[in-house]
Amino acid sequence: MEKNINKKKIIIICTGNSIRSQIAEGFFKKYKNNWEVRSAGTNPKGLNLLAVYVMLEKGIDISDQKSKNLDQFINSKFDYVITVCDNTRENCPYFSGGAEYIHWSFPDPDIFIGNEEDRINEFRKVRDAIEKKILSFIQDDKE
Numbered sequence: 001m002e003k004n005i006n007k008k009k010i011i012i013i014c015t016g017n018s019i020r021s022q023i024a025e026g027f028f029k030k031y032k033n034n035w036e037v038r039s040a041g042t043n044p045k046g047l048n049l050l051a052v053y054v055m056l057e058k059g060i061d062i063s064d065q066k067s068k069n070l071d072q073f074i075n076s077k078f079d080y081v082i083t084v085c086d087n088t089r090e091n092c093p094y095f096s097g098g099a100e101y102i103h104w105s106f107p108d109p110d111i112f113i114g115n116e117e118d119r120i121n122e123f124r125k126v127r128d129a130i131e132k133k134i135l136s137f138i139q140d141d142k143e
Contacts, residue, residue: 015041018041041069109125
């Protein structure tokens with residue numbers, strides 16, 4: 001079988017690897033299923049159920065994704081290293097192999113205070129912003 005030399009390797013990083021990076025991983029897997037996509041956190045705390053819920057609304061099931069520690073990928077090579085929260089940008093380790101570092105700042109919807117419907121709407125806003133950013137990135141990427 002011929003190896004796909006255009007297969008991109010990407011890692012999306014945030015602090016908890018519970019919401020934003022998981023949502024981004026889900027969208028990348030949907031829109032670029034020929035890429036190798038991972039997500040991880042500097043302090044993983046488990047997949048957030050509201051992230052699963054709002055992604056299901058988009059027809060994407062991320063319930064099998066796991067919250068992973070960034071340490072397990074530190075010796076891996078990636079084409080793109082994308083941080084999706086400001087804290088992680090400040091603490092992002094160096095990956096060898098010529099990775100392109102990209103930072104997308106998205107608010108943490110989990111810290112939003114409000115009733116259940118307001119919280120879900122905040123998760124939707126962040127989800128939709130991530131999707132829009134990924135679609136733009138994919139369109140601009142030259143394979």
